[in-house]
Amino acid sequence: MDNRKEICERIYKMAKRKVSFSDICRKMELKDYEVAGLVSIMNQEGYNIDFVDGEVVIFKMPPKAEEIYTVPYDLEHLKLLLISDTHLASKYDRLDILRYLYDKAEQNGVKHILHSGDFTDGRSNRPEHIYELKELSLEGQVDYCVKNYPHFSGQTYVIGGNHDYWWSKSAGSDIVKMIANQRDDITYLGSDVADMRIGKLKIRLFHGSGANAYAVSHKIQKYLDTIPPKEKPDILQMGHIHQSCYVKVGDTHCFQTSCLEDQTPYCRSKGLPNDKSCWWVDIDFDKRGNIHSITPKLENFGEKRLVKKRGR
Ligand SMILES: [Fe+2]
Incomplete structure (x- = not known):
């Protein structure tokens, strides 16, 4: 559609004026x-517009963290665990894997765990989503x-992800x-994107939105291209696509971090895999605190429960 941008802008303006969905369709002469x-x-392209309860709404953009969250660190070795997309309060969440990982982190001296969004499953405007949730209310999901x-x-x-945005x-x-x-x-760094430092290690957490790309590494590499050279992090961790990959681009170690959730009926219907995995990362610093090496290790999980689940 050649004039799609113009049509989208008209829809956006009407949504801002709180014109009803049926009136927007009628005025635009669209189905x-x-x-x-x-x-x-428009939502996937970053407009703050969406459907809520059958109406087109303009929502308030979540606040973006602009400060760099800094953690002092002066040891020569640092261990990180990178996880993402836990989708808690979904009937398909995998608390058993989370408990296993936190026990393992404790045993191995890991003190910093990074989570790149979709902490909760939220509650979307898909009517059938309620059948995938253990808790339907905001309060219920928080308590859970x-x-x-x-x-x-x-x-x-x-950081928060698109499911948390709901x-x-x-x-x-x-x-x-x-x-x-x-x-x-648990330290909340902001919604969708945040920068942090542990010692001299620069980290960017990013969740993202929209559909999956044909190649797993495509989105994270494209995103890295948008970061100015002076701001490029040592570690870029991204969530959202529920698949994992690692690629080093220039001096940046890019981690596409998968999910810790079984495949939902929605994901199955869309042909979206829910690969369950995490990254264990070892970082060595030299005597001056500069980064000497970053070594990733992927750990995968299957359908089998790791421990007896509680509360089900
Ligand atoms: Fe997700």
Whole structure:
């Protein structure tokens, strides 16, 4: 559609004026599924527009963290665990894997765990989503996470993902912030993207949105291209696509981090794999604290439960 941009802008302006979905369709002389498709495309392209309860709405963009969260570190060796897309409160979440990983982190002296979003499954406007959830309410999902997320002696640093946003769109609430406020061992860094430093190690966490690319490494490499040279991190960790890969581009070690959730009926219907895995990363610093080496190791998980699940 040649004039798609112009049509999208007209829809956006009407949504801003709170024109009803049926009136937008009528005024644009478009079918409801055509308007719905355009709204979906705009959402994927970064517009703060979406469907909520059958209406096109403009939602408030979640706040972006602009400060660099800094953790002092002066030892010569650092161990990290990179995880993502835990989709907690989904009937398909894998708390057993999370508990196994946090126990292993504790045993191996890992004190910093990085989580690149979709901490919760949220609650989308897909009507059938409710059948995939253990908890339907914002309060229920917060309580579930605060109670069940594994505790450990270190710190988990987390950003929000597109599933977490659902609560921002529909209730104006930042669910990951609410959870982190009740847990001393979880630090919320912001929504979708955040920078942090551990010693001299520069880390960018990014969740992302939109459809999967043909090649698993495509999105993370394209995203890295958007970061100015002086700001390029040593570690770029990305979530969202529920697949894993590692690629080193220039001086940046790029980790596409998969999920810790079984394949949902929605993912199955879309042909989306839910590969379950995490990255263990060893970093060596020289005497001056500069990075000497970064060594990744992937750990995969299958369908088999690792421990007896509680609460089911
Ligand atoms: Fe996800």
